[in-house]
Amino acid sequence: MKENTKRLIILGSIFIAVFVIWTLLIQKIDVQPLGANGTNIGFATVNSWFHKLTGVHMELYNITDWLGLVPIFICMLFGVGGFVQLIKRSSLLKVDCDIIILGIYYIVVIFGYLFFEMIPINYRPVLIEGFLEASYPSSTTLLVLCVMPTLSEQINRRAKNATVKSIVKVFAICFSVFMVLGRLISGVHWFTDIVGSIILSSGLFCIYKAVVLFCNKEKNK
Numbered sequence: 001m002k003e004n005t006k007r008l009i010i011l012g013s014i015f016i017a018v019f020v021i022w023t024l025l026i027q028k029i030d031v032q033p034l035g036a037n038g039t040n041i042g043f044a045t046v047n048s049w050f051h052k053l054t055g056v057h058m059e060l061y062n063i064t065d066w067l068g069l070v071p072i073f074i075c076m077l078f079g080v081g082g083f084v085q086l087i088k089r090s091s092l093l094k095v096d097c098d099i100i101i102l103g104i105y106y107i108v109v110i111f112g113y114l115f116f117e118m119i120p121i122n123y124r125p126v127l128i129e130g131f132l133e134a135s136y137p138s139s140t141t142l143l144v145l146c147v148m149p150t151l152s153e154q155i156n157r158r159a160k161n162a163t164v165k166s167i168v169k170v171f172a173i174c175f176s177v178f179m180v181l182g183r184l185i186s187g188v189h190w191f192t193d194i195v196g197s198i199i200l201s202s203g204l205f206c207i208y209k210a211v212v213l214f215c216n217k218e219k220n221k
Contacts, residue, residue, distance in 0.1 A: 007124070008210035022199060026121060026136065026192055027126035031034030037125040037132055038121070046189040051125050070139040070175065071147035075106050097215040100151060105208040109146045112200065113139045124188055127181040137196035138189045145180045145201035148172040153209065 015052045026042035034048050035041045055135075082099040088090060092100070120134035152172040156165050 005210045005213045008206045008213070012203045012206030012210060015199055015206060017204060019196060022192075022196055023115060023121060023136075023210045026196070035123050035125055035128050037062050037123075039132065041122050041125075043190075043192050047125075047192055050191040051187060054175060054185050054187050056180055057185065058188075060182050061186040061188045061197075063133055064179055064186060066178060067175075067182075068143060071143045074151050078102055078106075079214040098154070098212045101208065103213060105204070106147070109143065109204060111141065112204075116133070122190055122193060123177075125190060127190060128188070135189055136165075136193045137200055138183050139194045141180055141183050141189075141194055141197035142201050144176055146199060146204055149205050150208070198201070 029042055030041050030044045030046075031042050032044035032048075033046050078099065081104060082095055085095045085099065089095065115135050116137060116139070121136040122134070124133050124135040149172065152169045157166040159165050159168070180194065180198070183189055184191070193194050
């Protein structure tokens with residue numbers, strides 16, 4: 001378990017470092033005013049080519065936008081679970097450590113979302129209801145890829161029924177793939193926005209998983 005923890009920390013750190021480099025490159029390489037209202041975008045040739053290839057599908061955008069409430073609902077469920085434990089056990093220190101870590105993890109994800117909303121790297125290729133919105137990284141993709149793996153991981157640890165574990169795992173994978181492809185094909189994000197979200201969410205989840213493994217190891221001593 002110790003080796004797994006170290007491996008996940010290293011892997012997560014690499015993903016985070018790659019995300020930082022990717023973000024810097026987006027602001028430096030092939031920057032052209034090809035976005036909505038003439039906004040600048042990095043990797044403009046690749047991004048504009050992919051955007052023309054997929055086109056814009058607002059129906060798909062709306063579907064994935066509403067389905068973005070699913071990971072939020074999952075966050076709320078775990079939050080309620082943690083709150084119930086807090087009430088029953090009358091102490092924050094007695095709440096399961098993985099639930100506390102999960103709450104901190106979700107807060108970090110929300111902070112990352114708010115950070116890039118306040119400091120836009122790229123703007124969307126299309127106007128949303130007449131407004132120009134920040135596009136990088138894709139917040140919906142980031143939320144889905146950060147939350148859905150934790151759903152599978154938590155159920156795998158807590159559920160006793162193997163069938164339930166398998167169903168949740170398949171659901172989490174299928175839902176995540178649909179959402180990522182949906183946001184990519186809908187045309188409301190640049191290709192690099194989706195890539196950035198995948199890299200960042202991978203790094204955050206690896207570090208979360210490493211901390212949970214370490215916590216469980218200490219608890220079992």
